[in-house]
Amino acid sequence: MEQIGYGKSSADLDAIFAALADPTRRAMLTRLAEGEASVGELAAPFQISQPAISKHLKVLEKAGLVERAIDEQRRPARLNAEPMAEAVEWINYFKRFWGDSFDQLDELLVTLKAQKEEGKDE
Amino acid sequence: MEQIGYGKSSADLDAIFAALADPTRRAMLTRLAEGEASVGELAAPFQISQPAISKHLKVLEKAGLVERAIDEQRRPARLNAEPMAEAVEWINYFKRFWGDSFDQLDELLVTLKAQKEEGKDE
DNA sequence: CTGTTCCATAACTATATGGTTATAGAAAAT
DNA sequence: ATTTTCTATAACCATATAGTTATGGAACAG
Numbered sequence: 213m214e215q216i217g218y219g220k221s222s223a224d225l226d227a228i229f230a231a232l233a234d235p236t237r238r239a240m241l242t243r244l245a246e247g248e249a250s251v252g253e254l255a256a257p258f259q260i261s262q263p264a265i266s267k268h269l270k271v272l273e274k275a276g277l278v279e280r281a282i283d284e285q286r287r288p289a290r291l292n293a294e295p296m297a298e299a300v301e302w303i304n305y306f307k308r309f310w311g312d313s314f315d316q317l318d319e320l321l322v323t324l325k326a327q328k329e330e331g332k333d334e
Numbered sequence: 335m336e337q338i339g340y341g342k343s344s345a346d347l348d349a350i351f352a353a354l355a356d357p358t359r360r361a362m363l364t365r366l367a368e369g370e371a372s373v374g375e376l377a378a379p380f381q382i383s384q385p386a387i388s389k390h391l392k393v394l395e396k397a398g399l400v401e402r403a404i405d406e407q408r409r410p411a412r413l414n415a416e417p418m419a420e421a422v423e424w425i426n427y428f429k430r431f432w433g434d435s436f437d438q439l440d441e442l443l444v445t446l447k448a449q450k451e452e453g454k455d456e
Numbered sequence: 457c458t459g460t461t462c463c464a465t466a467a468c469t470a471t472a473t474g475g476t477t478a479t480a481g482a483a484a485a486t
Numbered sequence: 487a488t489t490t491t492c493t494a495t496a497a498c499c500a501t502a503t504a505g506t507t508a509t510g511g512a513a514c515a516g
Binding site for chain 1: 476483
């Protein structure tokens, strides 16, 4: 069941936040920000086994944070950061509780973004 | 061991993201955004037991997202959203991967915030 | 004093998570 | 044809997590 237009489901947020809750996975995402990487390349910086990395990749995939490709024997992973936007969106509701006057600037941002989006058909 | 000036440790991010990964806890935080609430008040909307709520509160406390007070028999919880800022900060590194030209505005924000913080002693 | 309300803690259960080693398949290299 | 490289999966283990019920303490209400 795909959500349509109402943002990610609570279950999606569960998966996204849970995926981000592990330091190895966060490091993997940081690595992927530099570009595609094979499983081996992702495993290299860590002392844990290759199967452990494959498991982490599966967690990241289920959260939608990573997509896989096929390149001969390799199954390179590439970053898909969009689900992070959903996480930030959820958190942003609370921004007023730590935001000083930062709030106002943020509202400006949202407004500008909204105006920009009016151009698209969505 | 308190971190000083270098942002939260990875362990802190673990705790923060993990705390946010549970829908009951997210709902509790949303409730607390409306103001302090006793354990009973927090438990009311859910079908789970009071001890389960107490456990969730402990998870939120360890993540620093909630602080407790003492009010006669009650142990009201109040929101402390600041750790969420650390989470967003971490995620923001990835913003360029989903942000359109939103980036530039965001950089402006960061700059302005930084300038503002120069005024404080920190 | 007695009872009630509010909450924490202990003890337990079931499931999830993060790791391991062993193994096997597919594609490339020789 | 054989070997090597890359990765996934299975089976297993230890610990963590999310829930339960039972219980008890502390503070108010009578």
